[in-house]
Amino acid sequence: MSDASLDWIRVGHTDDLPEGRVKTVTARTTSICLVHFDGQWAAMNNHCPHQRGPLGEGSIEKGIDDKCWIRCPWHGWDFDPLTGKPPGGHEDTGQQMYPVDIRDSEIFVGIAPEPPHERTVTDVMVETLTNWGVQSVFGMVGHSNLGLSDAIRRAVVDGRMSYFGIRHEGAAAFAASAYGKLTGTPAVCLTIAGPGATNLLTGLWDAKVDRAPVLAMTGQVQTQVMGPGAFQDIDLLSAFEAVTRFSQPVLDSSNHAELASLACKTAIVEQNVAHLIFPDDVQTNPSDKPASGPEGRISAAPVTPAQSEIERVAEMLRAAKRPIIVVGHGAYPVRGQIAALAKALGAPVLTTFKAKGLVPDDHTCAAGVLGRSGTPIASWFMNEADLILALGTSFSNHTGIERSKTIIQVDHERMQLGKFHPVALPVWGDVGAFCTALRDVPCTHPEAEDQITELAERWAIWRREKQHRLQEDAGRGVHSFAIFDVLGQLVPENTIFAVDVGNNTYSFGRYLETKGRQRVLMSGYLGSIGFGLPAAMGAWAATQDKDDLKGCKVVSISGDGGFGQYPMEFTTAVKYGMDLTHILLHNGELGKISKEQRSGEWPVWETDLHNPGFAAFARLCGGYGVKVTEPDDLQAAIRDALAHKGPALVEIMTDAELV
Known part of the structure; x- marks a missing residue:
């Protein structure tokens, strides 16, 4: 030439x-x-x-x-x-x-001039993913996923995908899990072989046990050195077997488009984790095959309860003077129908912690969160109820639904019905279809008690009690109620909260009053510390992808222990201009564990933490950071952080005893 x-x-x-x-x-x-x-x-x-x-x-x-x-x-x-x-x-x-x-x-x-790009196996598979609506990828580019990464890069350049390069693969899995919990559709977490892949497992378990769709894509060593023990060669099929609903290697002989379609369908339909393994040498193999998509593969038909069961439900409701409704996270898409049903029945609505905000606390029928992280309002109505209508809830022991009560349980998964103990009437069906079927059926007792007036009275009692708790100030830090009272007043009605694990979480569930269409994301059944900030990144990505979430404000909440798990992800938020606000309760210890040690009559041991100044850390990362030591400074600090366009962190020095 x-x-x-x-x-x-x-x-x-x-x-x-x-x-x-x-x-x-x-x-x-x-x-x-x-x-x-x-x-x-x-x-x-x-x-x-x-x-x-x-x-x-x-x-x-x-x-x-x-x-x-x-x-x-x-x-x-x-x-x-x-x-x-x-x-x-x-x-x-x-x-x-x-x-x-x-x-x-x-x-x-x-x-030589650059030749036209030759379509590859991973091009076909990435195009298939985008056909299924997969939009966001959280991951780390590395030596065993470079061919796959380049296919993703091309999708990003074309505007079909967004990519967020994280600092630790565990954060990628948590971000994808939160994205799935919020949207019901999968995001991708991308890693290399070996340690990159194994770092995903905690976040994938979080997704699995909370029924969130996630697609994990891991690189792998070249096929000719798989098995004998090459560098970073581990048996990924075995490693991911327990945490995935679908896990398959991508081989040269695979039907690549169909394999990607099956992974997407499994994640979406099963609301579970799907996993694809990409050997290094297969990723760039040429392919002239077409991509596939969801057409003709997905049914949206809801499961409608049997008419005989609807009639039995109505009969039981007509016999109850004090019915209550308990709703779980799975019922969020039909929250409007649930609120309408509650109003028609005159029944208080109690939520699980994961479902906090499903019926906002400013609704006349809202009774707040039930259970360990809940309000005395919810506990009161649980104790006084003569019938419980449980909608889309899994009966976690942390929620504490009283099993001795008469219970009608509605769920679209038959295995969830009476899973932990028998209920009076298990009803198989989608919660929305159930509410629709019940809409025109008489369901109230002629002498039903006025629980809605009583509900307003109980809220007034609880709000007075919360104000009294501010007098507990011992001079060792800001009271948790003061934080969540101010936060609840300042955040917009479309806020998405991503909460971590610890005393901060209990205080959030107990004290913050939701409004509008606010959402809460948490590590529910797994209860994994470190979830908060990565989950906020996943939620923010969803606000960029999904029309119904555009404009939502993202707020994450953690203690100093939780933030310390993935602190460098704050730089990820800065890099990509993520508009999120992190509220950090800093008490210098793993406060929840200290409390458990005391209650179990153990010595308090190794729960103290050596921390940096987190507000200063946020500024060093290129974000906004402010430190609060006095309650009077909360209003201005949180207001300014929420107004900041980009990642902001409010470090609040708190008393570990005042939760």
Whole structure:
């Protein structure tokens, strides 16, 4: 090829490379070993033919024949610095050479024009994912997923995907889990083989036990070295078997589009974790196959309860003077219908912690959260109820639904019905279809008690009690109620809360009063510390992807222990301009564990923490950070943080005893 037909790419300045040295440079995407030797310049293919070692990271050394050679830094293979030929090489051996041109001390290398991109296996699979509506990827690019990463890059360039490079793979899994909990659709968490893949497992377990759709895509070593124990080679099928509903390797002989479709369908339909394993050598194999998609594969038909069961439900409701409704996170999409049903029945609505905000606390029928993280209002109505209508709740022991009561349980999963103990009437069906079927059926007792007036009275009692608790100030930090009282007043009605684990979480559930269409994301059944900030990143990505979430404000809440799990993800939020606010309750200890040690009559041991100044840390990361030590400063600090366009952190010094 003539020099005139080449693309001449600037790769540096002559001052960049002293005489007798080599350096790796990149011309477009071609990796080149640039050489300055014996007053001359040369450029050659940077990859040693042995194991693709980077010659540009090697050195020019004198051999036993007194001739100078470029020595590969990995295994010592030698090449002539100016011709690229090995010792004793023939004309047709050695490294590919590229012409070099020095123009006013600027170094240019001539390379062939870039050929059209050849469609690959991973191009087909990524296109299939986007056809299924997969939009966001959280991950870390690495040596065993580079082909897959490039297919994702092309989708990002085309506007079909968004990519967020995280600092720890565990955060990617939590972000994807939160995204799935919020939207019911999967995001991707991307890693390399070996440790990158295993770092996903905690977040994937969070998704699995909370029924959130997630798609994990892990690189893998090349197929020819799988099994014997190559570098970072582990049995990923076995490692992911328990946490996934679907897990398959992508082989050269696979039907790649159908494999990607099945992974997506499993995640969406089963609301579970799907996993694809991409051996390094398969990722860039050419493919002329078409992508596939969801057409003809998904049914949206709801499960309608049997008419006989609806009639039995109505009969039981007509016999109850004090019915209550308990709703779980799974019922969120039909929250409007549940609120309408509650109003028609005159029944208080108690929520599980995961469902906090499903019926907002400013609704006339709202009784707040039931259970360990709940309000005395909810506990009162649970104790006084003569019938419980449980909608889309899994009866967690933390929620504390009283099993001795008469219970009607409605769920679209038959295995959830009476799972932990028998109920008076299990009803198989979607909660929305159930509410619709019950809408025009008489369901109230002629002498039903006025629980709604009583509900307002109980709220007044609880609000007075919360204000009284502010007098408990012992001078060791801000009271949790003061924080969540101010936060609840200032956040907009479309806020998405991502809460962590610990005393901060209990206080949030108990004290913050929801309004509008606020949502709460949490690590429910797994209860994993560190969930809060990565979950907020996943929620923010969802607000960019989903029309019904656009404009929502994202607020994450944690203690100092939780934030310390993934603190560097604050830099991820800064890098991508994520508009989120983190409320950090700093008490210098794992306060919930200290409390458990005391209640179990154990000595308090190793729960104290050595922390940096978190507000200063946030500023060092390039975000907004403010520290609060006095209750009077809460209003301004939280208001300003919420108004900041980008990641903001409010560090509040709190008393571990005042929860």
